[in-house]
Amino acid sequence: MRRPVFVGAMLLIALIAVIYGKIHLDSLIKEGRLETSIAKVPVGDDYKQNTIDLGVQPDPNQTQLQDAPPHATGSAHQDVMAALVEARQSFKNKEAVTSEAAADPHQTPNAVIHSAEKLGEIVTLEQAHPEYSPEFQAFYLECAKDPDVITVTRVQCVEKYVKSKKLNASEETQLLSEVDPVVKRLYLQIK
Amino acid sequence: MKALRTLPLATVLSLCALFLTLSCGSADRTSGDGTTNPDLPFTAIAPAIPLTSVPLQDYLVYSNALSSDYIDTLRSDLAVFDNWNGAMTGAEKATLQSLLGIQDATPSTLSMWFKERMKYIVANDLGLYKLGLVFGSQKQVGLQVLGSSSNTDPANTGGGNMGSAIYLTTLDEQKSRPELSYLILRINDEWVPVLSPRAGLMRVGPALFSNEFQINHTNIQALSNSLQRLEVLFHEARHSDGNRAANSVGFSHINCPNDGSVPAELVGVPACDDTVNGAYSVGAAVLKPLLHLCDAHCTAQEQTILRGIYLDRLSRVIPAANGTMKTLDPTPETGFNGIDISTFQAFNLR
Ligand SMILES: [Zn+2]
Numbered sequence: 339m340r341r342p343v344f345v346g347a348m349l350l351i352a353l354i355a356v357i358y359g360k361i362h363l364d365s366l367i368k369e370g371r372l373e374t375s376i377a378k379v380p381v382g383d384d385y386k387q388n389t390i391d392l393g394v395q396p397d398p399n400q401t402q403l404q405d406a407p408p409h410a411t412g413s414a415h416q417d418v419m420a421a422l423v424e425a426r427q428s429f430k431n432k433e434a435v436t437s438e439a440a441a442d443p444h445q446t447p448n449a450v451i452h453s454a455e456k457l458g459e460i461v462t463l464e465q466a467h468p469e470y471s472p473e474f475q476a477f478y479l480e481c482a483k484d485p486d487v488i489t490v491t492r493v494q495c496v497e498k499y500v501k502s503k504k505l506n507a508s509e510e511t512q513l514l515s516e517v518d519p520v521v522k523r524l525y526l527q528i529k
Numbered sequence: 530m531k532a533l534r535t536l537p538l539a540t541v542l543s544l545c546a547l548f549l550t551l552s553c554g555s556a557d558r559t560s561g562d563g564t565t566n567p568d569l570p571f572t573a574i575a576p577a578i579p580l581t582s583v584p585l586q587d588y589l590v591y592s593n594a595l596s597s598d599y600i601d602t603l604r605s606d607l608a609v610f611d612n613w614n615g616a617m618t619g620a621e622k623a624t625l626q627s628l629l630g631i632q633d634a635t636p637s638t639l640s641m642w643f644k645e646r647m648k649y650i651v652a653n654d655l656g657l658y659k660l661g662l663v664f665g666s667q668k669q670v671g672l673q674v675l676g677s678s679s680n681t682d683p684a685n686t687g688g689g690n691m692g693s694a695i696y697l698t699t700l701d702e703q704k705s706r707p708e709l710s711y712l713i714l715r716i717n718d719e720w721v722p723v724l725s726p727r728a729g730l731m732r733v734g735p736a737l738f739s740n741e742f743q744i745n746h747t748n749i750q751a752l753s754n755s756l757q758r759l760e761v762l763f764h765e766a767r768h769s770d771g772n773r774a775a776n777s778v779g780f781s782h783i784n785c786p787n788d789g790s791v792p793a794e795l796v797g798v799p800a801c802d803d804t805v806n807g808a809y810s811v812g813a814a815v816l817k818p819l820l821h822l823c824d825a826h827c828t829a830q831e832q833t834i835l836r837g838i839y840l841d842r843l844s845r846v847i848p849a850a851n852g853t854m855k856t857l858d859p860t861p862e863t864g865f866n867g868i869d870i871s872t873f874q875a876f877n878l879r
Contacts, residue, residue, distance in 0.1 A: 432793070432794035433794070435792075435794040435795070436794045436795070436798060439794075439795055439798045439800040440798045440799075440800070441686065442686045442687050442688075442689075442734070442736065443782055443798070443799060443800035443845075444687050444688050444689060444761055444764055444765065444808075445686070445687030445688070445736045445737070445742065445761065446757070446837070446838045446841045446842070447841070448736075448741060448742050450837055450838070450841050451742065451744065451834055451837065451838065453837065454833050454834040454836070454837030454838075455744075455830065455833075455834050457833055457837075458828075458829060458830030458831070458832075458833035458834060459830060461829060461830070461833060462829060462830060465829075485793075488792075488794065489792035489793070489794065489844060490792070490837055490840045490841050490844055491837070493840055493844075494833065494836065494837055494840065497836075519789060520789065520790070520791065520792055520793075520844070523848065524840055524843060524844055527843055528836075528839070528840060528843065
């Protein structure tokens, strides 16, 4: 007959402990000694940008990217990343431009058309997924600076980056100082 | 930089075939093949027909050797131009006027500019056509079917100005064969004399029409596809200009230099202009205002591709190191004097 009494006493002690803990935590929070947030965006050297790894250095000007919230890792994100990687590969086709231009200088090389087509798909994707703007912006920037990418496509990537990032005049000037002179010339020519 | 002015590879290959034909023709003519009756009688040189305001789509003569699909598509493209309202910015208008030497750039004046330079649309395979070598002093015409150019007809060939190519070949051939007056080409029921680069002969190849090369892959006659082809048509029209005195006959392209001024992928390819008023500049300048049509009628993706094409054209114009671009003289070549060949004897060349 003593067993139920013992169990009841233990439950009572546990209940008192929980109530005490709650009162103590509330006290700490009230005194500002403990924040209520449960997750923070990491900063500093440990922070890894949530961008595609294509062997290109991150843009030092991309301060907004540092503040980007962590992304969901659902299928939409995977689809976006896959599209970016595929597009980037199709951009690296300068040899085809050379051979096609030699075969017929009057027709825009299909490689240029195909790259622009892929870039158009990416822009459409960006419009559908504004939550992944940092990824798209990193993509445009890497494309603009990559010497393996078709020159015309690089110019178009500069255009897309400037527009997506809403760069001001000085930021735009800074960007243009970092790209190939032919890319810069053509960009300014059509601006 | 000493630029080598060259003709496009496809044109050069076609001309090589033509040159060989002419050489063989000479040997055969003296071997006693005898005379023949042309299946289409020769005619006197018709007086130049004044240019009219007839729509472009009805002005051009389309070779029967072209597929009906090609013809329908080209007519649809030209209808886009015929129906264009001519909306353009002040800068676009100024560029066109400066490049084309016209007072006021409107659809009407641009259309007239085009008609002065382009008249016949022929198939890419010159083997489909009969050629005549006019020997004026001997009152004879040597007839020859051009050798098939199928091996020089890659799928990615879009177009070329055959009038200027044939004219230049004739000039070259006359150095060793002064009795050659000029060449005539049978197109449908007409012997077309190639008296100058302004003969207005454009060949069109599969790349202009094949699905692979289209912007819109599901509709060959989509506006975006038409704009792409219109750019090529006006580009080719510029190749009808120029004269020997100014070394500008045909406004031929030059090899892209390796000096960091043009895309690295074009270096060494004869796909550049070192003049501000060359064919690439003309095509781009015409395309630019036409892109406004796309604002309301093309997808964002189509517009991105068209902008890529516009950039591709611009990227081939070599900027001047000193900032002042060279301008080539577009004054047309006087050309050869036309002859009444209606009574000339014909003989076959092999
Ligand atoms: Zn050309």
